[in-house]
Amino acid sequence: MKKGESKMKKGESKMKELNEQEKFWLAVGPAYTSGGGTESPDERLNARPKFFRLFESLGNKDLSILEVGCNRGMNLSVLDSMGFKNLSGIDIVESAVSICQQNLPDADIRQGSILSLPWEDEQFDVVFSAGVLIHQHRTESLPVVMDEMARCAKSNILGLEDYNSISAAKNYRGRNDQYWAAPYDRFWKERFPQYDMVTRQMEGIRVVYRIDK
Numbered sequence: 001m002k003k004g005e006s007k008m009k010k011g012e013s014k015m016k017e018l019n020e021q022e023k024f025w026l027a028v029g030p031a032y033t034s035g036g037g038t039e040s041p042d043e044r045l046n047a048r049p050k051f052f053r054l055f056e057s058l059g060n061k062d063l064s065i066l067e068v069g070c071n072r073g074m075n076l077s078v079l080d081s082m083g084f085k086n087l088s089g090i091d092i093v094e095s096a097v098s099i100c101q102q103n104l105p106d107a108d109i110r111q112g113s114i115l116s117l118p119w120e121d122e123q124f125d126v127v128f129s130a131g132v133l134i135h136q137h138r139t140e141s142l143p144v145v146m147d148e149m150a151r152c153a154k155s156n157i158l159g160l161e162d163y164n165s166i167s168a169a170k171n172y173r174g175r176n177d178q179y180w181a182a183p184y185d186r187f188w189k190e191r192f193p194q195y196d197m198v199t200r201q202m203e204g205i206r207v208v209y210r211i212d213k
Helices: 020-034 041-047 049-057 074-082 094-103 141-152 184-191
Strands: 067-068 088-092 108-111 124-130 152-160 194-203 206-212
Touching: 020 094, 020 194, 041 049, 041 074, 049 074, 049 152, 049 194, 049 206, 067 074, 067 141, 074 088, 088 194, 094 108, 124 141, 141 184, 152 184, 184 194, 184 206
Parallel strands: 067 088, 067 124, 088 108, 124 152
Antiparallel strands: 152 206, 194 206
16 A cells, blocks of 8 residues: 555545536435335345346356445345345445445445446456446446446346437436436447347346346
């Protein structure tokens, strides 16, 4: 460690200058988090069966798994109930991170930016997002988040994101610059043609995919 640097504690990560999406979520995040506490892990599992079957298809409950944009940790709680115990997550909203840490005390949950993940290259067997890429600007933050997910993933990238055949901005909390339905599976193939798209299917309005590196 160089002189003048401080060692980060568990739950912390370096924060760079915020972009518009991060500023937006820091503003609306606490209300979003407080309004999302009624769903149980079983209800989430029943609502997204195809998505969570992707994890079962990997065939190993000892895999290290990172969720990018974990919010309160509902997806991680489902995975925990399924027997996955080597879990990590990151979110920019402090109140969401606090709840997630309380619900999953053995997981590595950190507050920070998904544009600069505070982990090493290929540190996780699996990196996934669920309803997070939809909030990234197509040409600005989305490529950065995808690159960071790919950097930290050793073997698999999983996703569940709202789908449209072309990128289409939707009104979200009174704004038209914070949510995009898009062909995220295709975006992954275009950015990383060397990766293998093992599974691609629809679950309601969302596309569910598994990518192997």
